[in-house]
Amino acid sequence: MKKGLNAGLALAFVVSAITLASVRIAGQGSGAPLPPLTKAPVRVLLITKGHSFDRQGLMELFDRLGREVVWTHVQHPAAQVFYNQKNAANFDVLAFYDAPGRVKRPTMGKDGKPTFDEVPPASKVDFAQMLMAGKGLVFMHHAISAWTHNWPEYQEVVGGACDWSNEIVLRKEPFPESGAFGGQKQHITVVDKTHPVVEGLGDGFDIVDEAYACPYNEKDVHPLLRTDYVPQEPARFLGKRPHSNLTAWVKTAENSPVVWIQHGHNASAWTNPSFQKLLFNAIQWAGSAEARAWAKKNPTKIFRNVKPLRTATN
Amino acid sequence: MKKFLAFAVVAAVSATLLAQNPPAAPAGKGSGGSGMPQGGRGPIKLLLITKGHGFERNPYFQMWDALGETVTWTHVEHPAADLMMTPQYAKNFDVLAFFDLGGPGGPTTTWDGKPIEGHLSSNKRLYPNPSPELKTGFRDLLRQGKGMVFLHHASAAWVHTWPEYAEVVGGACDWSANTTIRGIDMPNHLAAGSTPQHITIVNPKHPIAEGLTDGFDLIDEAYACAWFEDSVTPIARTDFRPADPARYLGTKWPYSNLSAWVKVSENSPVFYGQMGHGPSAWFNPKYRQFLTNAIKWAASPEALAWAKANPTRIFK
Numbered sequence: 301m302k303k304g305l306n307a308g309l310a311l312a313f314v315v316s317a318i319t320l321a322s323v324r325i326a327g328q329g330s331g332a333p334l335p336p337l338t339k340a341p342v343r344v345l346l347i348t349k350g351h352s353f354d355r356q357g358l359m360e361l362f363d364r365l366g367r368e369v370v371w372t373h374v375q376h377p378a379a380q381v382f383y384n385q386k387n388a389a390n391f392d393v394l395a396f397y398d399a400p401g402r403v404k405r406p407t408m409g410k411d412g413k414p415t416f417d418e419v420p421p422a423s424k425v426d427f428a429q430m431l432m433a434g435k436g437l438v439f440m441h442h443a444i445s446a447w448t449h450n451w452p453e454y455q456e457v458v459g460g461a462c463d464w465s466n467e468i469v470l471r472k473e474p475f476p477e478s479g480a481f482g483g484q485k486q487h488i489t490v491v492d493k494t495h496p497v498v499e500g501l502g503d504g505f506d507i508v509d510e511a512y513a514c515p516y517n518e519k520d521v522h523p524l525l526r527t528d529y530v531p532q533e534p535a536r537f538l539g540k541r542p543h544s545n546l547t548a549w550v551k552t553a554e555n556s557p558v559v560w561i562q563h564g565h566n567a568s569a570w571t572n573p574s575f576q577k578l579l580f581n582a583i584q585w586a587g588s589a590e591a592r593a594w595a596k597k598n599p600t601k602i603f604r605n606v607k608p609l610r611t612a613t614n
Numbered sequence: 615m616k617k618f619l620a621f622a623v624v625a626a627v628s629a630t631l632l633a634q635n636p637p638a639a640p641a642g643k644g645s646g647g648s649g650m651p652q653g654g655r656g657p658i659k660l661l662l663i664t665k666g667h668g669f670e671r672n673p674y675f676q677m678w679d680a681l682g683e684t685v686t687w688t689h690v691e692h693p694a695a696d697l698m699m700t701p702q703y704a705k706n707f708d709v710l711a712f713f714d715l716g717g718p719g720g721p722t723t724t725w726d727g728k729p730i731e732g733h734l735s736s737n738k739r740l741y742p743n744p745s746p747e748l749k750t751g752f753r754d755l756l757r758q759g760k761g762m763v764f765l766h767h768a769s770a771a772w773v774h775t776w777p778e779y780a781e782v783v784g785g786a787c788d789w790s791a792n793t794t795i796r797g798i799d800m801p802n803h804l805a806a807g808s809t810p811q812h813i814t815i816v817n818p819k820h821p822i823a824e825g826l827t828d829g830f831d832l833i834d835e836a837y838a839c840a841w842f843e844d845s846v847t848p849i850a851r852t853d854f855r856p857a858d859p860a861r862y863l864g865t866k867w868p869y870s871n872l873s874a875w876v877k878v879s880e881n882s883p884v885f886y887g888q889m890g891h892g893p894s895a896w897f898n899p900k901y902r903q904f905l906t907n908a909i910k911w912a913a914s915p916e917a918l919a920w921a922k923a924n925p926t927r928i929f930k
Contacts, residue, residue, distance in 0.1 A: 336725075337725050337726070340725060340726065341725060345694060349652075349653060349688070352651065352652040353652075354672070355652075355671050355672055355675050356670075356671045356672035359671055367725075372665070372691045372692070372693065372694050373689060373690070373691045373694075374689070374690045374691065374694045375653065375688045375689045375690065376688070377688065377706065378661065378688050378690045378694075378698055378703070381697060381698065381703050382694065387697055390693070
């Protein structure tokens, strides 16, 4: 399968490159061919479902990342097939724009609170083993709300939790419904200029995008970006916890390098050159040998009862 | 004149629907109307497979959302789709719907200059071979019995490199390179865009014809491709006919005006619908009804029983 998949991905890459080349040539008014690539394109599996979005707009964003990125779309529940390290072996990075696990079941729990759809136990084990093998992960925007009600380890993988329609629990601490504030003009400040994920963003950038008020594990992530947006009543969404203005971080989850980017609600962000640069950098970094080596050197144990695969390497 | 007026009405309705076609659904809300979530909520679980041929994403996905009382649909692209075309991973879906073009022509080498194995066509494009795992996995799925719905350009998948695949679909196309179909050499086929057509239902008792027995008009891309008339049960035919069929099919393969059929492939019920290139078809209520009927049929126990009782051996 690997050979065939590789051929397919390679082909998809070249077709994308040709399309992009023709667009660029048309734009430049020149027939000059693009220079050959100096390294393999990053193969991205883009995962969605669970939160609606402008499908054309998001996919055009990924098209615009250029020939250094080859992407393939899959939705839940089929996406869970690729929680498996073997099945995901031909993808360098999993990019999450999904939000599964927020559909209320008809029956309430023993505590009288709502219950939600959940991932099958076997898929949880698959996911844990994939992270132990070191897969690069990029979580975008509402992906921080995925599986938030019944998979606390997943919250630890991402580095926080959100749900804008239901109360949540993070690290056993209860929180009200999270805040989402659409179309906010924000200035984003780069707080670690040395990191490859923010390369080319200078001191920061302006963006009009949806902002959040959600609980994040500030102390356990490496901050990259912060927003100047402050919600009017943080306690309404965060209880006693102070508002965190983080909008991007990196961390490790088991042996995997993880990026989370809060930005990216719709075309207002997707067409922002700084956001495009940020996403491109995040994918390139998460798919790099350097990021995998960093994660392996600084692993974070999350899944207590899962053994790593014997032969899997990423 | 009557026919012209009918087409004019279709064109006007299509134009109106296109004008109403929203560019994007607002976040937090579905796009299928009546609060329909993206992906639908219907009882038939459908896996929608794409990649290999471009299409307008938003209106296409919105069409599927509009069928959301019938289907709950999940999108997957190649090459991830290859893994789903197997008994193990297709088991959670009732129907596989193909709007893909597997194994499309492209450059002869990978990004770093390594040759790609496949078929070098008359237009100097390389059509890659399917992987052995895809071939065996898909064969096993068809033998197990799964409803399959092939749509429009899906009849051009793997045309040069996997002849059994064309037998599964019931025909073959390539609009940009010469082909050899069932041992007969022919030129590149025809895709005639935005063609006003009248579709005649030729099998009015079939469940797929329900509510459509008078046929319907639509403006859509028509084909002149190599259809396997002797291997399918016709459902619908178009009144489109190219001026010079031999230009696209050679002199040894007669033009077929089939535009929809059913057949059995191994133990699986298969539907192929030629219609469905763009929004003028996708927003046509009759086309949507036709597609809905086809999906319901492919997912039905009756279709699976019919296929099992009339198996067609394709993979030797």
